[in-house]
Amino acid sequence: MKIFIIILIALTPGLLLAQANAGLPDKPYIYVRGSAESKKAPDIVTVNFDLVGRAPERAKANDDVQSRAAKVFDMLGKLNIGKDDTIADDFRTEEEFEESESGARKSQKVIGYVVKRAFQVKVRDVKIFPKLVDDLVATVNAEFSSYGGIQEGYSKETEIGKNLWEDAVANSRTEAEGRSRTPE
Numbered sequence: 001m002k003i004f005i006i007i008l009i010a011l012t013p014g015l016l017l018a019q020a021n022a023g024l025p026d027k028p029y030i031y032v033r034g035s036a037e038s039k040k041a042p043d044i045v046t047v048n049f050d051l052v053g054r055a056p057e058r059a060k061a062n063d064d065v066q067s068r069a070a071k072v073f074d075m076l077g078k079l080n081i082g083k084d085d086t087i088a089d090d091f092r093t094e095e096e097f098e099e100s101e102s103g104a105r106k107s108q109k110v111i112g113y114v115v116k117r118a119f120q121v122k123v124r125d126v127k128i129f130p131k132l133v134d135d136l137v138a139t140v141n142a143e144f145s146s147y148g149g150i151q152e153g154y155s156k157e158t159e160i161g162k163n164l165w166e167d168a169v170a171n172s173r174t175e176a177e178g179r180s181r182t183p184e
Contacts, residue, residue: 034172036164042152045123047133049142049149053115058093061115065091068140069117075135076121085122092116124155 051072053064069088076086093115097108119142123129133150136142144150154160 030176032172032176034168034175036167036171038160038164043126043155044153045126045129046151046153047121047123049119049136049144051117051140052143054112056112058113061113062091065115065117071140072119075139079128079132081121081123087120089118
């Protein structure tokens with residue numbers, strides 16, 4: 001009982017200040033955090049990559065990317081990756097320039113074109129993932145970004161999240177009960 005009174009006295013100045021701040025409780029409270037952890041291995045891998053073609057003529061760069069995209073679709077079909085698990089963005093074309101200075105004047109000359117097509121593939125059979133990445137690099141020269149190129153996940157992510165939430169709440173209750181007990 002003595003500890004509760006000491007805590008109450010310690011919290012009183014804070015409570016007076018807390019009333020000035022909107023959204024904070026106006027009564028004493030105990031702040032408790034709960035945590036939970038899952039050690040389940042991911043069962044889905046999402047692979048994001050680009051096919052990039054460069055050529056002096058737009059048509060050649062476009063044809064290069066289109067032919068490699070056809071190889072990607074063929075490769076995914078052979079690995080039994082469904083169409084619903086594949087997203088292929090539209091083609092993006094950019095001009096490449098060469099800058100030159102002649103006197104006080106700068107000029108730009110188009111020296112070629114870059115055509116890009118982004119892909120996102122969800123791999124549900126994690127065992128084929130290493131082969132897929134090797135084939136994408138070797139066969140179609142896929143470019144993976146260092147940010148978000150390959151992401152792991154779970155097929156039942158919502159269910160796992162719900163279970164973790166329930167475990168974290170139970171953990172926080174245990175913590176709160178442990179703190180609310182006072183030595184006699």
